[in-house]
Amino acid sequence: MSPLDKKMVRTLHRYKGQAVAIAIVIALGVMTLVMMTGLASTLSETRSKYYERYRLADVFAPAARAPQTVLQHLASLPGVTAVEGRVTGGALITLEEAGRPVRATALSIPRDAYPLINNYMLTSGRTPRVGRNDEVLLLQSFADAVGLAPGDSLSATMNGARRTFVVVGLAQSPEFIYIAAPGEMVPDDTRFAVLWMLEDAMAAAFDMKGAFNEALLLLSRNANTQEVIAGANRLLDKYGGLGAYGLEDQASNRFVMEEIAGLRATVGVVPPVFLAIAAFLLNIVIARMIQSEREQIGILKAFGYTSLEIGIHYFKLVLVIALCGAVLGGALGVMSGRLLSGVYQTFYKFPFLVFQISASAFVLGVLVSVLAASAGAILVLRSVFSLTPAIAMRPPAPVDYSGTGAFGPRMRGLLDQPTRMVMRRIARQPGRILGAIVGIACGMALSVGMVSILAGFDKTIDMTFSVIDRSDAMVSFTHPLSDTVQYELASLDGVNAVEPFRVVPVEFRHGLRHYRGAVNGLREGARLNRALKSDLEPVELHTNGIVLSTALAKVLDAEIDDTIEIAVLEGRRPNLTVQVTGVAETLLGSPAYMSLEGLNRILKEPGRVSAVYLSADSDRLAALQLYFADMPRVAGISVKRDAEQAMQKIMNEGAGSTRYVMALIAAVITFGIIYNTARISFAESMRDLASLRVIGFTKGEASFVLLGELAVVILVALPLGALMGYFLSFAISAGFSTDIYQVPSVFNPSGYGTAVLVVLGASVVSGWIVKRDVDRVNLVDALKIKE
Structure with missing residues (x-):
């Protein structure tokens, strides 16, 4: 080991407090980078392998009823490598244990029980046998949630008829990674099921003998997906085609891809902030180190060491701190990533999800x-090259403080001597004080940003389930019905109010942008489910215009008075051109709104509704659900309370739980910044504090001079940090938001108070540690003059 390397080890030991604190800041930044990058790549790789192994379709082409012969024409489309038709349908499962009907999707499987496309993974039991039309496979997540196993029976209403089935096996499928009922955004294993039945049984149940109502297409690697979709639409148009769509618009895949995109967006926002703070701290520490070792640098140069060698010596010190932090951060990133991957597997139904991180991460x-550490130190290291041996070994000239002003007789009357010393130190070193203020403000900003996100998640739930949706339940129908159905439902015992609406699947187009979604037709003056402005006032619904949600307007890059095209994907499938008349504030999904009357008019289907919102007595809600389950026209019942609880669970235990990890990291970062600031101030003031002790100041008075300065710095940093955090919260909320759910940046006074308490708590702990060191200072050693 060279002499300079030995000196580096001694220096690291002397500055171990600051070195450890900076390494931790770097480690947390790297941990976030590795964790988020690893989770994103894990979800992406697992998704790709799962889709490939079980041959998930590249294009889905639903229709009302198409003959099997059409499949040959679909197979002849350029780029199509395989085609398979199937029968799909809705069902309502009634379980005594659940106490309410459960929405389900029924899918047909070939006689050999293994589809060519959209295959499933049998997890237990066996496949249905030919000729046994009462045997079904059941989605494993639903079976586990409600306690069903192979050999159990269940009752379901299909196409208006009640049937009893025997569960012979459980399965998982890449088509159902994110499990939510059709038309809903919130997953809940207890509220949605999937049944797989032999094609003969499904054809008999839904009158599809010799026909299919959904075609699945696999494409070659170089195929043009949009051309295939256009070709499929042409072929299926006369059979009631409902609009083919690609894998990117498949519901489950869309949720997974949005989660991956959110993770990658977070990687671009949070780690750079952590590493920038680390660079700032290293700049301060290295500057202090070079200043205190000025004479040693002169001696080293006098003995023949070049400026480059000495600069590399200090640079190696920086690299050791950065590399230690990076290694620690990598290890923590793998540990936290593995922990969170288990959480993701709970909500995304992958058969396996092993956290993996590539060497590139x-x-x-x-x-x-x-690079961050180098940026923080390299500017300071320039001063090493400017020092000559003669100048470096000479004590530095006293600093001229004549321009900083003096505290006159009035200040002496208002402030005691220790307080005047605190103010004098601040006035004489404005650059260092400003740096400390900015550093602590950055820590405060991180805490404020994460607290704002915590409040944003809560606002998303409150806005969606308390302000926008004020109903108790929603009843959806198998097909649009006459609006007179509302009077039938309003007459039921326990129903207090009924509000009809209509949901029409469409594809929005604006310029080069497009989005597959739905138009919600709301009744004029709707009260149970409303479209609201940002100020929470109802949006006026025009009979000739459309109101877009904020998320949809952003996706389409559309503003008020713009004209957009709408391709309707049901019924006669007209293509419409409408004007945007408003923007509604929604935080869940990307809906669009029209007046119910206007929507039915342009569709030329007056007096039609596809669902109703209900306000009902809580003690009658369970009985009403069972009653609706026996109605052949009912496709599903969604209780708002169940959806809200499921959403809250996702936010607290699922993917949203990452915000708690980020909030904890922000708190640790804040402590590291404040502790480092206090330690550096102590190192710079140790000789002065020892002098105060010698001339008669008590330990408390000497500590007050140091900690008083820290207190002033923190008090000034708090409002600056709150302001910086306010703007940072917008960047973080943008990283968490998707077109499926939006997380607003919320100004929450109690949240800002929490961030202030975090900073003050870190200050108290750091101050206590530094005061203990001040009390332990050896006065003789501190006052020695090194020749």
């Missing part, structure tokens, strides 16, 4: 941390 983490 570690390399990127190390590279970014080293």
Whole structure:
């Protein structure tokens, strides 16, 4: 080991407090980078392999009823490698244990029980046998949630007829990774099921003998998906085609892809903030180190060491701190990633989800941390090259503080001597004080940003389920019915109010942008489910215009008075051109709204509704659900309370739980910044504090001079940090938001108070540690003059 390397080890030991704190800041930044990158790549890789192994379709082409012969024409489309038709249908399962009907999707499977496309993974039991039309496979997540197993029976209403089935096996499918009932956004294993039945049984149940109502297409690698979709639509148009769509618009896949995109967006926002703070702290520490070792640098140069060698020596010190932080961050990133991958597997039904991180993520983490540390130190190291041996070994000239002003007789009357010393130190070193203020403000900003996101998640739930949706339940129908159905439902015992609406699946187009979604037709003056402005006032619904949600307007890049095209995907499938008349504030989904009358008019289907919102007595709600389950026209019943609880569970235990990890990291970062600031101030003031003790100041008075300065810095940093956090919260909320759910940045006074308490708590702990060191200072050693 060279002499300079031995000196580096001694220096690291002397500055171990600051070195450890900076390494932890770097480690947390790298941990976030590795964790989020690993989770995104794990979800992406697992998704791709799962889809490939079980041959998930590239294009889905639903229709009302098409003959099997059409499949040959679909197979002849350019780029299509395989085609398979199937029968799909809705069902309502009634379970005594659940106490309410459960929505289900029924899918046909070939006689050999294994589809060519959209295959399933049998997890237990066996497949249905030919000729046994009462045997079904059941989605494993639903079976586990309600306690069903192979050999159990269940009752379901299909196409208006009640049937009893025997569960012979359980299965998982890449088509149902994110499990939510059709038309709903919130997953809940207890509220949605999937049944697989032999094609003969499904054809008999839904009158589809010799026909199919959904075609599944696999494409070659170089196929043009949009051309295939257009070709499929042409072939299925006369058979009631409902609009083919690609895998990117498949409901389950869309949720998974949005989660992956959210993770990758977070990687671009949070880790750079952590690493920038680490660079700032390293800049301060290295500057202090070079200033205190000025004479040693002069001696080293006098003995023949070049400026480059000495600069590399200090640079190696920075690299050791950065590399230690990067290695620690990588290890923590793998540990936290594995923990969170288990959480993701709970809500995304992958058969396996093993956290894996590529070497590139570690390399990127190390590279970014080293570059950040280098940026923080390299400007300071320039001063090493400017020092000559003669100048370096000479004590530095006293600093001229004549321009900083003096505290006159009035200040002496208002402030005691220790307080005047605190104010004098601040006035004489404005650059260092400003740096400390900015550093602590950055820590405060991180805490404020994460607290705002916590409040944003809560606002999403409150806005969606308390302000926008004020109903108790929603009843959806198998097909649009006459609006007179509302009077039938309003007459039921326990129903207090009924509000009809209509949901029409469409594809929005604006310029080069498009989005597959739905138009919600609301009754004028709707009260149970409303379209609201940002100020929570109802949006006026025009009979000739459309109101877009904020998320949809952003996706389409559309504003008020713009004209958009709408391709309707049901009925006669007209193509419409409508004007945007308003923007509604929604935080769940990307809906669009029209007046119910206007929507029915342009569709030329007056007096039609596809669902109703209900307000009902809580003690009658369970009985009403069972009553609706026996109605052949009812496709499903959704109770708002169940959806809200499921959403809350996702936010607290599922993918949303990452925000708690980020909030904890922000708190640790804040402590590291404040502790480092206090330690650096102590190192700079140790000789002065010892002098105060010698001339008669008590330990408390000497500590007050140091900690008083820290207190002033923190008090000034708090409002600056709150302001910085306010703007940072917008960037973080944008990273968490998707077109499926939006997380607003919320100004929450209690949340800001929590962030202030975090900073003050870190300040108290850091101050206590530093005061203990002040009390332990050896006065003789501190006052020695090194020749």
